[in-house]
Amino acid sequence: MFSMFTLVCYLATAFTPSVQSQIDLVCPPTLPQDDYRQLYSDVCFYFVLFRQSEYLAAQNHCENLGGSLVLVKSPELEEFIVSQMVSTYHQPHAKLWIGLDDLDRDKVFTWRDGSLLDYSNWAVGEGLGKNPGEECAVLDVGQRGRWYDYRCNDEEFSSYEQQYVCQFGSVSETTLTAEAFTVTVTSLTHPCPPFSCDLDCGMDGFKMNPLDGCAICQCEVE
Secondary structure: OOOOOHHHHHHHHHHHOOHHHHHHHHHOOOOOOOOOOEEEOOEEEEEEHHHHHOOHHHHHHHOOOOOEEEEOOOOOHHHHHHHHHHHHHHOOOOEOOOOOOEOOOOOEEEEEEOOOOOOOOOOOOOOOOOOOOOEEEEEEEEHEEEEEEEOOOOOEEEEOEEEEEEEEOOHHHHOOOOOOOOOOOOOOOOOOOOOOOOOOOHHHHHEOOOOOOEEEEEEEEO
């Protein structure tokens, strides 16, 4: 005979959706059904780590999927992104485009949804509009999520293509508490191995293997 405790546990298990089923419900059907979809605060994020693009091309890709480049409006969301990059995708030195630029108003960085900055995490000397042409922001995973202003497009002898994260929906500020913050580490079918490299590539970053999207020990610009 089932005890009441056993019955409650069974019902709780039977009717609690798995992480994967929650992702399938929340993420738009336009996304590939792969391990690069993640949930945070009931919002879907898609980590585009298998390609690199210029800033506007990345934004257009996210928009075509029904979203936008990620809007990192809180330290909690920033920590979530960094944790996923390190723990799930094993890319601790990656740089990611975020949906922040001063293309519409010189030297005034705004989010792609038109809102101004309430939270920022600029590295020292960044985000001030001192360097002409550096109008788009990247999040540097290897620098604890610090932001840097970069050129949005490639130049003749320099590449500014980066990986990026798409966001689908808005993160409610009321849920951004320490208690609400959790990191879900999924099991990847083809995870990147732990990355170790003695090269110092500076702001250029490392090259990516086009076959699996993982970092290799070569500088992007040599």
